[in-house]
Amino acid sequence: MQARSHLIFGVGATWLMHRTGWAASVHAWPLTLVGALLPDIDHPKSVLGRRIAPVSLLISGLFGHRGMTHSLLLPALAIAACLYGWGHVPAWMLALCAGYLSHLLADWLTPSGVPLCWPLRTRFRSPLYVTTGSSAEWCVAAALAFAMWRWW
Numbered sequence: 001m002q003a004r005s006h007l008i009f010g011v012g013a014t015w016l017m018h019r020t021g022w023a024a025s026v027h028a029w030p031l032t033l034v035g036a037l038l039p040d041i042d043h044p045k046s047v048l049g050r051r052i053a054p055v056s057l058l059i060s061g062l063f064g065h066r067g068m069t070h071s072l073l074l075p076a077l078a079i080a081a082c083l084y085g086w087g088h089v090p091a092w093m094l095a096l097c098a099g100y101l102s103h104l105l106a107d108w109l110t111p112s113g114v115p116l117c118w119p120l121r122t123r124f125r126s127p128l129y130v131t132t133g134s135s136a137e138w139c140v141a142a143a144l145a146f147a148m149w150r151w152w
């Protein structure tokens with residue numbers, strides 16, 4: 001999906017955290033949005049990839065697009081590191097991971113799917129999917145935005 005749709009899904013993650021009582025403060029919002037864009041750091045022309053090109057080029061060269069960064073490995077490692085180091089997962093990390101997972105969910109809705117269990121090559125994809133940049137993608141994002149507005 002495109003960055004704009006990922007941001008809407010990121011807001012959706014924040015909305016879900018708010019609705020379920022996980023969002024401790026509004027300070028988590030920006031991190032959720034960063035998390036929603038973070039997996040595409042593996043693409044040099046992505047929003048974050050253009051801003052930190054050396055890192056993006058390195059990750060892209062090592063793992064390719066929709067490789068390691070589109071799996072559950074990084075959020076799982078981040079949560080494990082927090083639990084090991086601090087004994088709990090701070091709100092800012094929950095927000096970052098929620099945004100990250102929203103990105104994986106959004107890309108799961110595309111024909112390419114996501115390698116959730118990387119380094120295993122199996123890609124997971126929704127049985128109903130939308131092509132990136134298509135009007136169907138905008139309909140999905142708009143429906144999500146409407147649902148959040150309706151049930152905020």
Ligand SMILES: [Zn+2]
Nearest residue numbers: 001039040107
């Ligand atoms: Zn992606």
